[in-house]
Amino acid sequence: MISPMILELQDITFAYPQSAFTLRFERFEAAAGEAVAIVGPSGCGKTTLLQVAAGILTPQSGMVTIGGQSLTEKSGHARADFRLHHIGLVFQEFELVEHLTVRDNILLPLHLGLRDQEIRTRCEEMATLTGIARHLPRGARKLSQGERQRVAICRALAIAPQLILADEPTGNLDPANKRAALDLLIDRSRQNQSALVVATHDHDLLPAFDRVIDFSDLLHS
């Protein structure tokens, strides 16, 4: 059975203002339940690709489609609302709010306007699965780097998204936790039939993915 395509990026061109770097490729896609890894040297544009896919950055040309909806044709407001409800993001810098508790950080989409009360249940579930349940009432600033990374993963998964975009989601974890976190991301994406795209440097983890894309090949395609 062919899984429906969740993420499709077509003929993308993106350049930062006043920068020589230009991201340009013909096609990138990820299907429902598929786990895709993007590898490549630092600065090659992996993070930029994820941000374009999430609608945080708007490409100068090309089309971004998620679950059949064109993100590039949506207004800024609609794009933000779509991201809030359908895209789980794990940022390289975790993007936790320091003065909030761990629980509040995981529930942040709810505080920012997500209309899904199930997130509360999933918050507790994810925290248990990632081993941070005891930290839920603690302040985010009191956590170690590894714990912060797990909170970021929990936040991305708690909204049960259509698409999970993770930028180096295991970079600060020890080998055991690294494997566990990746397994959780892959299991959840398969369970929810969502697409998982992970930018990573960690070649040990690549066998777990359905597909591995070398970013250099993508740019040359």
Next chain:
Amino acid sequence: MTGIPYLTWRYLRHRPLKSLLLTFAVALMIFLPLGVQTFVNESTRVLQNRAVTTPLLIGPKGSAIDLTLASLYFLPQQLEPVKYLTYKQIRALRQGTVIPLHTRFTAGDSPLVGTSLSYFEERQLKISDGRLFTRLGDCVLGADVATERDLKVGDHVISSPENVFDLAGVYPLKMRVAGILAPAHSPDDQAVFVDLKTAWIIEGIAHGHEDLAKPEAAEAVLERDGKNIAANASLREFTEVTDDNIASFHFHGNENDYPITSLLVFPTSEKSRALLLGRYETSTATAQIVIPAVSVRQLLDTLFSTKDLVFYGFLALAAASGLMLLIIFSLSLRLRERELSTYRKIGISRGRLAAIKIADLLVIMIAGAILAAAALAVTKSLAETLIPRLL
């Protein structure tokens, strides 16, 4: 609590000192100009209330404001006394209620007011405990005097000498507390009231002493000439009026010449008022008639001539503080940039982001405004009780 209110609450709690300081700054910014305005308005109201309930005032020629302050607010003023005869003359005109006042003395820090029983009726003062003075040497206490000195009916109050070195003056009079007035929120609360005749005892016009005709007073007799007995310095004068010695109290001199400070006049009609005012128009009049409301207006105009200046000064200060607050808030937004950027990346709408940006400012402004409103209410209520004391 969820959403923006929750995020705002968490942010404010995260920086409690900053939040509190900003709240107090906003409260001060609002309170200072409005507080001055409230205090001035309340002072004006309290002062004018007292003045408008006293239609006319008769007293010695000179400053009408001094006369008003001495007679309405019992403030010590250097006033020439008027004669008791004036009281008799005005009363004989039958144009209204005439009440004599004698405000020269004090009992401790409280003004000692010699007057008649009509005073309590005209000022609508009610007794909360005991009764009005019915005997020479009795006194009635204003509510605050009784509370502050913890005095009850049956206790005693002693009149104060005019100064410490008043060796030739009269002895202090020990007065029995006959009653205590209910709070009136006026200068009456701080006064000790006595009968005019009791004030005259303190003045030295009347006194009581041992009966020189009795054998036990023989040592005090200086000379006997028929029915006249002259006493020497050892004669014991009474410093308290009691049921036993009240009969020995007697007055010297002509009653018409006895001193009073002023007369409160409550005319029966507009015509009576006009007649009384006309009586003192002539340049030959030995006393003056004053409309207290006019005197108080003049006094307030003098006192608050700088009010507008102060008000605008505080307004400028408030504007400067407002600008400072805006700068602080814009700096605070820069400090929150990382947090706001996270919200943007996760997918907050532009409207919600704007709401988050101004929510803490709004909460602080509202909290500051509530604090200022509370402070204004306290100022208003304090002004009501403090202003009569400050006078």
